[in-house]
Amino acid sequence: MAKNSFFSCSPIIFCFLIFFLYFVITPATCANNGTDGAALLALKAAIDDDPFGALSSWNETMHFCRWQGVTCSHRHRDRVVSINLMSRGLVGSLSPHLGNLSFLRSITLQNNSFRGQIPEEIGRLRRLEYVEFSNNSFGGEIPRNLTQCRNLYYLNLIDNDLTGTIFPELGSLSKLEAVGLSRNRLSGTIPPSIGNLTLLNRLSLGDCGLEGVIPVSIVQLQNLRLLQLAGNRLTGHIPSGLFNISTIFVFTVRSNRLEGTIPADVAFTLPNVRNLDLGENQFTGEIPSSLSNASSLTAINLSSNNLTGPMMSNFERLTNLEYFFLSGNNFWGDFSFISSLKNCTSLKVLAVSHNLLNGSLPDSIANLSSQLTYLSLSSNQIHGSIPFGIEKLLNLTYLDLGHNYLSGPIPSSIGKLFKLQEINLEANRFTNDLPPSLGNLALLNHLYLGYNNISGNLPQSFSHFRNLLTFDLSHNNLNGEIPREILSLSSVSISFSLAYNAFTGPIPQEVGLLRNLADLDLSNNLLSGFIPNSLSTCVSLQRLHLEGNSFDGEIPAGISALSGLQDLDLSRNNLSGPIPSFLADLRLLSLNLSFNRLQGEVPSSGVFKNRSAISVDGNNDICGGIAELKLHSCPSSHPKKRKFPKVLIIIIPTVVAGSLFCILMGFVYVFVYKRITLVKSRASMESLKGQFMRLSYRNLLEATEGFSEANLIGAGRFGSVYKGILDDGETMVAVKVLNLNVKGASKSFMAECNALRGIRHRNLLKILSICSSTDFQGRDFKALVYEFKPNESLEKWLHHNAEEESEQDGNRKNLTMIQRLNIAIDIASALEYLHFGTDTTIIHGDVKPSNILLDDDMTAHVGDFGLAKAISNLSRDFPANGSSSAAIKGTVGYIAPGMLLNFYLFEVS
Numbered sequence: 054m055a056k057n058s059f060f061s062c063s064p065i066i067f068c069f070l071i072f073f074l075y076f077v078i079t080p081a082t083c084a085n086n087g088t089d090g091a092a093l094l095a096l097k098a099a100i101d102d103d104p105f106g107a108l109s110s111w112n113e114t115m116h117f118c119r120w121q122g123v124t125c126s127h128r129h130r131d132r133v134v135s136i137n138l139m140s141r142g143l144v145g146s147l148s149p150h151l152g153n154l155s156f157l158r159s160i161t162l163q164n165n166s167f168r169g170q171i172p173e174e175i176g177r178l179r180r181l182e183y184v185e186f187s188n189n190s191f192g193g194e195i196p197r198n199l200t201q202c203r204n205l206y207y208l209n210l211i212d213n214d215l216t217g218t219i220f221p222e223l224g225s226l227s228k229l230e231a232v233g234l235s236r237n238r239l240s241g242t243i244p245p246s247i248g249n250l251t252l253l254n255r256l257s258l259g260d261c262g263l264e265g266v267i268p269v270s271i272v273q274l275q276n277l278r279l280l281q282l283a284g285n286r287l288t289g290h291i292p293s294g295l296f297n298i299s300t301i302f303v304f305t306v307r308s309n310r311l312e313g314t315i316p317a318d319v320a321f322t323l324p325n326v327r328n329l330d331l332g333e334n335q336f337t338g339e340i341p342s343s344l345s346n347a348s349s350l351t352a353i354n355l356s357s358n359n360l361t362g363p364m365m366s367n368f369e370r371l372t373n374l375e376y377f378f379l380s381g382n383n384f385w386g387d388f389s390f391i392s393s394l395k396n397c398t399s400l401k402v403l404a405v406s407h408n409l410l411n412g413s414l415p416d417s418i419a420n421l422s423s424q425l426t427y428l429s430l431s432s433n434q435i436h437g438s439i440p441f442g443i444e445k446l447l448n449l450t451y452l453d454l455g456h457n458y459l460s461g462p463i464p465s466s467i468g469k470l471f472k473l474q475e476i477n478l479e480a481n482r483f484t485n486d487l488p489p490s491l492g493n494l495a496l497l498n499h500l501y502l503g504y505n506n507i508s509g510n511l512p513q514s515f516s517h518f519r520n521l522l523t524f525d526l527s528h529n530n531l532n533g534e535i536p537r538e539i540l541s542l543s544s545v546s547i548s549f550s551l552a553y554n555a556f557t558g559p560i561p562q563e564v565g566l567l568r569n570l571a572d573l574d575l576s577n578n579l580l581s582g583f584i585p586n587s588l589s590t591c592v593s594l595q596r597l598h599l600e601g602n603s604f605d606g607e608i609p610a611g612i613s614a615l616s617g618l619q620d621l622d623l624s625r626n627n628l629s630g631p632i633p634s635f636l637a638d639l640r641l642l643s644l645n646l647s648f649n650r651l652q653g654e655v656p657s658s659g660v661f662k663n664r665s666a667i668s669v670d671g672n673n674d675i676c677g678g679i680a681e682l683k684l685h686s687c688p689s690s691h692p693k694k695r696k697f698p699k700v701l702i703i704i705i706p707t708v709v710a711g712s713l714f715c716i717l718m719g720f721v722y723v724f725v726y727k728r729i730t731l732v733k734s735r736a737s738m739e740s741l742k743g744q745f746m747r748l749s750y751r752n753l754l755e756a757t758e759g760f761s762e763a764n765l766i767g768a769g770r771f772g773s774v775y776k777g778i779l780d781d782g783e784t785m786v787a788v789k790v791l792n793l794n795v796k797g798a799s800k801s802f803m804a805e806c807n808a809l810r811g812i813r814h815r816n817l818l819k820i821l822s823i824c825s826s827t828d829f830q831g832r833d834f835k836a837l838v839y840e841f842k843p844n845e846s847l848e849k850w851l852h853h854n855a856e857e858e859s860e861q862d863g864n865r866k867n868l869t870m871i872q873r874l875n876i877a878i879d880i881a882s883a884l885e886y887l888h889f890g891t892d893t894t895i896i897h898g899d900v901k902p903s904n905i906l907l908d909d910d911m912t913a914h915v916g917d918f919g920l921a922k923a924i925s926n927l928s929r930d931f932p933a934n935g936s937s938s939a940a941i942k943g944t945v946g947y948i949a950p951g952m953l954l955n956f957y958l959f960e961v962s
């Protein structure tokens with residue numbers, strides 16, 4: 054009954070149930086549809102990789118307000134007010150559905166791998182106050198719609214891949230207190246409207262490609278604490294009012310093209326400044342006298358400007374100073390300022406190199422802070438000797454006193470500075486014996502003592518250098534035998550030079566242990582005996598100079614194993630016997646055998662084909678060779694007596710037919726080539742002679758005219774490539790300067806160093822030098838110096854457009870079929886060599902037309918090993934040795950202290 058009555062009045066209840074089910078149950082099961090939850094799921098869906106499962110809680114089993122990193126409003130349940138996904142390793146893009154979270158006030162995605170555009174829907178978040186997207190890979194432009202977020206007070210987009218300009222409307226976001234756009238790839242100028250942001254206290258626009266002047270309106274930012282404008286192309290004067298914003302804490306405009314003088318009272322008008330970084334500009338005038346009162350300063354950088362005048366010597370009050378860079382100016386006077394630094398008990402870096410300072414080093418150098426790690430006084434006019442008290446500077450890792458007039462013995466107390474990684478005392482007037490105590494410096498990477506008057510023997514203790522990469526004692530008066538233990542320093546990989554000394558006796562067999570060495574120079578000594586055959590295991594050698602000694606016997610067969618050798622000089626010895634034919638098989642670029650007693654036939658293939666690459670003068674019993682040598686021809690009876698293997702019976706006719714074909718093709722080729730290519734006469738690359746050059750930061754700075762834009766020939770993710778002319782005025786090089794601020798640049802440098810170390814092939818772009826040093830500010834500077842290839846990249850030839858041709862004119866026509874074929878063969882043989890021709894199989898990983906470079910005669914060279922990997926270490930003829938990669942790691946291992954001057958982020962308290 055009840056049942057019936059229930060059903061009899063059921064239509065109403067039934068309707069109610071349906072109503073209930075529809076409005077209550079349905080929305081409950083799809084709670085996220087159209088709500089903030091759905092927008093969050095859409096954000097999650099745009100993430101491609103979530104390695105730590107940071108978003109695993111973002112699912113339907115739990116209300117979205119309890120999802121990790123999500124905070125909802127107290128008053129409006131179900132409305133998201135904050136998202137924080139900092140450092141979760143997320144890879145992916147930021148979904149435009151973000152724009153639906155209309156209650157969002159704060160979003161933090163710092164330190165992930167978000168890429169793609171910042172969606173313009175962000176402009177719909179009218180309540181947004183805080184945007185922290187630094188350290189991601191966002192690309193595209195800064196969304197203009199951000200100007201609709203009128204409550205924004207914090208905007209940090211530092212370290213992304215953003216392009217485009219800073220739009221002037223940014224100046225209308227009047228609540229902004231912090232703007233960070235450093236380390237992006239922006240262009241254009243700083244908009245004057247930025248002066249409207251009067252609440253701004255942090256402005257970070259470093260290394261983001263800006264040009265033009267600093268707008269005068271910037272002086273309206275009277276609350277500024279951090280001003281970071283370093284590493285742009287800003288020109289003109291600093292608006293003088295900027296030096297009057299007394300709140301400024303960090304003031305850095307390093308590495309721009311700013312000019313004018315630095316106000317003398319700068320330390321009074323900026324009483325709170327801690328970090329004053331004006332280096333690498335074109336400032337003139339004197340060092341601001343008020344600096345002596347700037348007791349709050351921790352870092353001063355005035356290096357690489359055109360400052361002049363006497364060096365100040367009253368720094369007693371700078372008790373907080375840690376970094377002091379004054380290198381590369383024209384300061385004169387004596388070194389009395391060193392005494393005045395005694396109260397700087399936290400001083401870590403003192404760099405005053407490349408100035409006009411004169412006089413001797415005061416004994417008070419011993420009173421410098423015991424925290425000092427970096428001391429560079431090179432290229433001044435220091436007289437006298439190194440004070441013995443230098444032994445007090447126990448934390449020193451870098452000591453550069455090169456290119457001065459220092460004299461007397463090298464103090465043995467330097468041997469107590471056991472943290473030293475680099476000593477440069479070259480080009481001074483040091484005399485006496487080498488202190489054996491230097492051998493205690495187990496961490497030493499680079500020892501430069503060349504161009505002095507040091508005498509005596511090489512101390513046995515030098516065999517304790519376990520981490521040495523460069524050993525240069527050339528141009529001294531050292532004598533005695535070369536201790537065998539010293540030639541066992543298998544870590545030495547860049548250069549080992551004892552040239553221009555008076556060493557006697559033979560080269561010890563142990564020389565074969567220098568397996569990682571690129572450049573061995575024992576020339577111009579009094580060495581004698583046989584050249585040891587054990588050189589065959591020095592498989593990384595590129596340059597071997599033994600000229601100007603008294604070696605006798607034959608040229609050892611072991612040299613045939615040095616497949617990377619490019620420059621061999623054995624001239625002015627007493628070598629006898631034949632000129633071995635394997636020399637023609639090596640990929641030598643320069644060979645000097647002159648003034649020996651060699652006999653017999655000069656080969657005419659390989660390097661011997663090139664008259665200007667070889668010298669065989671002063672050997673009386675040689676014959677044959679190419680006609681230009683003008684030697685008499687060899688008696689023709691001997692060759693007939695050689696064995697005549699059967700294969701040759703087949704090969705010879707083939708070769709004859711082949712040669713005829715080749716000659717024919719040759720004519721066709723020459724005809725085609727001559728018609729199409731106007732062979733430009735260019736400075737010949739011969740002068741390079743394949744040496745592994747030693748280039749300093751300064752050399753490269755000069756070669757590229759200060760890394761000027763006119764010399765810029767390309768820019769990539771990890772750095773820029775500049776064209777340069779080296780000191781000799783002839784050698785054209787391409788200099789790739791790594792942008793160490795970019796994530797992965799160091800890794801790419803390492804990859805390239807590792808890949809190119811010890812491998813040589815005519816179709817691989819030759820690396821002439823690796824410059825891993827510090828610039829005048831003491832910051833890490835890494836560059837790779839390659840041969841310059843005048844015909845640029847294959848990419849340019851394949852995809853050139855007509856307008857670009859104007860100046861190249863006839864030169865830049867389409868490639869001929871034969872050229873294309875030759876290029877293909879060149880690339881193939883380079884890759885074949887990388888895969889099978891070396892001890893380590895190298896995977897280039899980035900072979901593409903823009904990485905194929907063409908030289909004058911259109912020979913192709915594979916370059917850019919930034920992504921290369923060495924996959925296996927097949928030890929063949931010689932035992933594997935664990936230190937091989939450690940060697941290169943060491944070169945870049947030295948961490949310069951100057952990097953600490955980079956305040957991109959907002960870490961000012």
Ligand SMILES: *[C@@H]1O[C@H](CO)[C@@H](O)[C@H](O)[C@H]1NC(C)=O
Nearest residue numbers: 083085086087088091092095
């Ligand atoms: C919301 O739900 C409706 C009906 O179930 C569906 O058609 C629509 O696609 C959903 N929208 C979203 C954004 O999930």
Ligand SMILES: *[C@@H]1O[C@H](CO)[C@@H](O)[C@H](O)[C@H]1NC(C)=O
Nearest residue numbers: 086087088091092095150153
């Ligand atoms: C966001 O809002 C738009 C339009 O207002 C809508 O089309 C879209 O489905 C919403 N997205 C989500 C995930 O709710």
Ligand SMILES: *[C@@H]1O[C@H](CO)[C@@H](O)[C@H](O)[C@H]1NC(C)=O
Nearest residue numbers: 108109110111112113114115
């Ligand atoms: C959903 O979130 C809960 C709570 O964090 C978690 O335990 C569960 O594994 C998640 N489910 C899925 C399918 O990821």
Ligand SMILES: *[C@@H]1O[C@H](CO)[C@@H](O)[C@H](O)[C@H]1NC(C)=O
Nearest residue numbers: 139140141142143163164165
């Ligand atoms: C950045 O995120 C990674 C995880 O992806 C983390 O290991 C690293 O510590 C984070 N770095 C900083 C400075 O927070």
Ligand SMILES: *[C@@H]1O[C@H](CO)[C@@H](O)[C@H](O)[C@H]1NC(C)=O
Nearest residue numbers: 140163164165187188796958
């Ligand atoms: C930036 O990202 C890199 C790579 O994920 C990480 O090593 C670094 O610590 C991050 N820095 C900051 C400040 O988050």
Ligand SMILES: *[C@@H]1O[C@H](CO)[C@@H](O)[C@H](O)[C@H]1NC(C)=O
Nearest residue numbers: 152173174175176177197198
């Ligand atoms: C961005 O802003 C413009 C106007 O300023 C507006 O027309 C456009 O719809 C906005 N885009 C989005 C996705 O909100």
Ligand SMILES: *[C@@H]1O[C@H](CO)[C@@H](O)[C@H](O)[C@H]1NC(C)=O
Nearest residue numbers: 224225245246247248249270
């Ligand atoms: C913002 O700055 C610009 C240029 O400096 C100026 O013309 C404009 O009137 C300013 N706007 C406001 C609202 O102050």
Ligand SMILES: *[C@@H]1O[C@H](CO)[C@@H](O)[C@H](O)[C@H]1NC(C)=O
Nearest residue numbers: 348368369370371372395396
């Ligand atoms: C510097 O040190 C000396 C003692 O060596 C001391 O007399 C002087 O007051 C100090 N100067 C400052 C400014 O601290």
